[in-house]
Amino acid sequence: MAKSPADNGASAQQRRLQMADIARLAGVSTSTVSRALAGSKLVNEETRQRVMELARSLKYSINIGAQNLRLKQNRTVGVVVPFDTNTRQHLTDPFFLGMLGSLADALTEQGFDMLLSRVDAEELDAAAQPFDTGRVIGVILIGQWRHHDQLNQLAARHVPIVVWGAQLPQQLYCTVGGDNVSGGLLATRHLLERGRKRIAFLGDVNLPEVAQRYRGYCNALEEAGMAPDAQLCVPVSFLPEGGADGVRELARRGCDYDALFASSDLLAMTAINTLRAQGREVPRDVAVAGYDDIELSTYFHPPLTTVRQPIAAAGRALVAALLEQAEGRAVVSQQLPTELIVRASSV
Amino acid sequence: MAKSPADNGASAQQRRLQMADIARLAGVSTSTVSRALAGSKLVNEETRQRVMELARSLKYSINIGAQNLRLKQNRTVGVVVPFDTNTRQHLTDPFFLGMLGSLADALTEQGFDMLLSRVDAEELDAAAQPFDTGRVIGVILIGQWRHHDQLNQLAARHVPIVVWGAQLPQQLYCTVGGDNVSGGLLATRHLLERGRKRIAFLGDVNLPEVAQRYRGYCNALEEAGMAPDAQLCVPVSFLPEGGADGVRELARRGCDYDALFASSDLLAMTAINTLRAQGREVPRDVAVAGYDDIELSTYFHPPLTTVRQPIAAAGRALVAALLEQAEGRAVVSQQLPTELIVRASSV
DNA sequence: TTGAAAGCGCTAACAA
DNA sequence: TTGTTAGCGCTTTCAA
Numbered sequence: 001m002a003k004s005p006a007d008n009g010a011s012a013q014q015r016r017l018q019m020a021d022i023a024r025l026a027g028v029s030t031s032t033v034s035r036a037l038a039g040s041k042l043v044n045e046e047t048r049q050r051v052m053e054l055a056r057s058l059k060y061s062i063n064i065g066a067q068n069l070r071l072k073q074n075r076t077v078g079v080v081v082p083f084d085t086n087t088r089q090h091l092t093d094p095f096f097l098g099m100l101g102s103l104a105d106a107l108t109e110q111g112f113d114m115l116l117s118r119v120d121a122e123e124l125d126a127a128a129q130p131f132d133t134g135r136v137i138g139v140i141l142i143g144q145w146r147h148h149d150q151l152n153q154l155a156a157r158h159v160p161i162v163v164w165g166a167q168l169p170q171q172l173y174c175t176v177g178g179d180n181v182s183g184g185l186l187a188t189r190h191l192l193e194r195g196r197k198r199i200a201f202l203g204d205v206n207l208p209e210v211a212q213r214y215r216g217y218c219n220a221l222e223e224a225g226m227a228p229d230a231q232l233c234v235p236v237s238f239l240p241e242g243g244a245d246g247v248r249e250l251a252r253r254g255c256d257y258d259a260l261f262a263s264s265d266l267l268a269m270t271a272i273n274t275l276r277a278q279g280r281e282v283p284r285d286v287a288v289a290g291y292d293d294i295e296l297s298t299y300f301h302p303p304l305t306t307v308r309q310p311i312a313a314a315g316r317a318l319v320a321a322l323l324e325q326a327e328g329r330a331v332v333s334q335q336l337p338t339e340l341i342v343r344a345s346s347v
Numbered sequence: 348m349a350k351s352p353a354d355n356g357a358s359a360q361q362r363r364l365q366m367a368d369i370a371r372l373a374g375v376s377t378s379t380v381s382r383a384l385a386g387s388k389l390v391n392e393e394t395r396q397r398v399m400e401l402a403r404s405l406k407y408s409i410n411i412g413a414q415n416l417r418l419k420q421n422r423t424v425g426v427v428v429p430f431d432t433n434t435r436q437h438l439t440d441p442f443f444l445g446m447l448g449s450l451a452d453a454l455t456e457q458g459f460d461m462l463l464s465r466v467d468a469e470e471l472d473a474a475a476q477p478f479d480t481g482r483v484i485g486v487i488l489i490g491q492w493r494h495h496d497q498l499n500q501l502a503a504r505h506v507p508i509v510v511w512g513a514q515l516p517q518q519l520y521c522t523v524g525g526d527n528v529s530g531g532l533l534a535t536r537h538l539l540e541r542g543r544k545r546i547a548f549l550g551d552v553n554l555p556e557v558a559q560r561y562r563g564y565c566n567a568l569e570e571a572g573m574a575p576d577a578q579l580c581v582p583v584s585f586l587p588e589g590g591a592d593g594v595r596e597l598a599r600r601g602c603d604y605d606a607l608f609a610s611s612d613l614l615a616m617t618a619i620n621t622l623r624a625q626g627r628e629v630p631r632d633v634a635v636a637g638y639d640d641i642e643l644s645t646y647f648h649p650p651l652t653t654v655r656q657p658i659a660a661a662g663r664a665l666v667a668a669l670l671e672q673a674e675g676r677a678v679v680s681q682q683l684p685t686e687l688i689v690r691a692s693s694v
Numbered sequence: 695t696t697g698a699a700a701g702c703g704c705t706a707a708c709a710a
Numbered sequence: 711t712t713g714t715t716a717g718c719g720c721t722t723t724c725a726a
Contacts, residue, residue: 030721032696043695061480063719066416069413069720115462132408240646269643270646299587299591300616301619365703378705381706409704410704413704415704416720
């Protein structure tokens with residue numbers, strides 16, 4: 001029979017060392033080896049030394065799978081990145097990717113491993129699979145999209161799950177997210193303070209987080225005694241082309257605008273390039289603010305004014321919330337503060 | 348005793364369903380359930396239906412850990428991203444992140460899960476830990492850095508491992524990488540063809556991949572009957588600041604140059620911004636080429652001429668090589684073709 | 695201080 | 711076609 005790569009059985013490769021081997025070589029029982037390796041004080045100091053030495057020199061490590069089974073424990077967390085069905089959008093937005101790094105750090109800090117998977121956003125049920133099969137103690141989902149209901153179903157099934165996203169009414173699952181309303185407010189207020197009057201908004205307001213940023217945008221306008229103009233709000237996807245599409249759409253609408261608030265830095269960047277292609281200079285003709293404060297924003301030309309999302313804190317908060325939940329404790333959703341970073345694209 | 352989050356034992360949360368439960372409810376033995384769920388034909392069609400129906404309605408899934416233990420199989424691959432000790436550089440370069448996405452896709456395609464970890468580049472031994480503990484069948488390492496020797500040691504220990512990076516002499520481990528020499532050659536030749544005479548090189552030639560790109564650069568100069576000028580080669584890290592540092596260093600050296608070849612797109616981008624700050628226009632005063640062809644390169648201003656690394660192919664190749672190796676078969680290292688993408692930054 | 699034995703949740707001989 | 715039994719690699723009672 002052909003051996004599949006998944007099969008570790010006997011082949012040319014020598015058999016994996018196991019506890020029984022160490023026991024035999026040390027002339028003790030596996031119980032003793034187990035205890036020695038676990039640092040139990042029920043074992044003679046001298047034997048303990050000998051066993052540990054043997055294990056180290058033979059590079060023996062305990063089989064975590066077997067250990068987990070016996071101990072009914074598990075130190076792995078699932079991280080799921082949904083992808084858009086149509087675009088099959090690859091793990092592409094730098095912000096999500098930064099979040100991944102931040103989660104990796106936070107999990108490592110807590111001594112947990114990370115099982116990463118990509119799941120069709122339309123089939124979010126699949127996100128629970130690593131949990132259902134006992135591989136992970138719970139799941140962190142990066143990106144809520146518009147699948148509120150599916151997420152509620154998972155929560156109703158008691159799948160420990162924490163979602164990066166916006167807090168929504170009638171939400172059964174736990175979210176951790178930036179304060180999108182105030183983010184939108186800060187950016188828009190800033191643009192208004194710089195004397196801009198007609199501020200376009202780029203983003204898909206069907207997505208909860210974007211909707212909240214838009215709400216902040218409207219609030220800021222209201223503060224200034226202005227009303228939002230539907231002509232100025234352009235729904236675009238989070239894909240990089242979104243920025244270009246949005247600017248072109250505004251042109252098509254024959255819309256007049258002197259500022260632009262994009263719901264991600266990536267969108268802001270591609271928007272700026274399209275503006276440039278239209279012969280409009282940033283910030284002279286159009287002031288631009290983005291969202292996220294990805295690393296490249298500083299290095300872009302012009303450097304991007306943006307709303308910073310607290311990414312390191314986010315990773316830690318997501319992990320903390322998940323671990324709480326896995327312990328069976330109830331956790332409340334949480335909003336992290338956002339901060340306006342002013343750079344040259346708006347001043 | 349306080350319950351740790353890793354502990355799934357009895358608490359408020361109801362006990363996890365297991366095969367014995369399904370068996371009892373279906374009035375059959377666990378063997379039968381096992382067979383039914385595995386789709387064995389050793390079980391009566393009608394019982395099979397009943398069992399499957401029951402499992403589905405109760406949302407029962409087989410515990411993979413137990414199954415793996417029993418079957419001595421495993422369908423998880425470790426992906427390790429080394430981080431630089433000093434900078435503790437977070438998963439930051441878009442290229443590596445893209446690679447992660449590509450690996451996730453390739454693994455999913457093959458029905459494998461991905462265990463992601465970050466390890467200190469100085470402690471690459473740690474990369475083997477998920478393998479040593481039996482969690483994964485092998486490890487894919489993104490980024491070779493300068494740790495050739497440690498990698499050789501892992502290979503000598505028969506840890507199935509595949510590294511994204513350059514092929515080196517006396518290499519015991521398997522690498523998959525872009526053809527860096529020809530990448531460097533293509534970019535440099537292109538700049539020369541555009542009439543540039545003094546081409547600066549940005550990158551840390553202590554890193555094998557960068558060294559090869561530099562070799563390609565030298566080869567192209569040689570083709571044109573020119574010799575490399577040490578003044579024009581600036582060692583900079585892969586961190587975003589690297590580009591700025593490099594351009595400033597060239598200024599400090601009082602170096603004259605009319606083109607710049609950066610060993611990553613990120614470096615090229617930050618270099619361009621620094622050039623701009625110095626009042627030098629791209630490509631008029633300095634033509635710039637990058638490396639990687641990250642997504643943003645198209646949207647940068649000016650759009651970046653660059654050497655495209657075949658990232659989707661890379662993911663598939665890395666995974667294929669690892670699976671081969673995990674089966675105990677020997678695999679040869681492999682170079683994937685690179686391609687010059689000409690955009691406005693150089694013409 | 696140690697070892698024998700049972701069992702974590704599952705699968706596969708083997709027997710019926 | 712099904713159930714009984716043993717055992718994957720480990721930990722932990724229990725008895726010595």
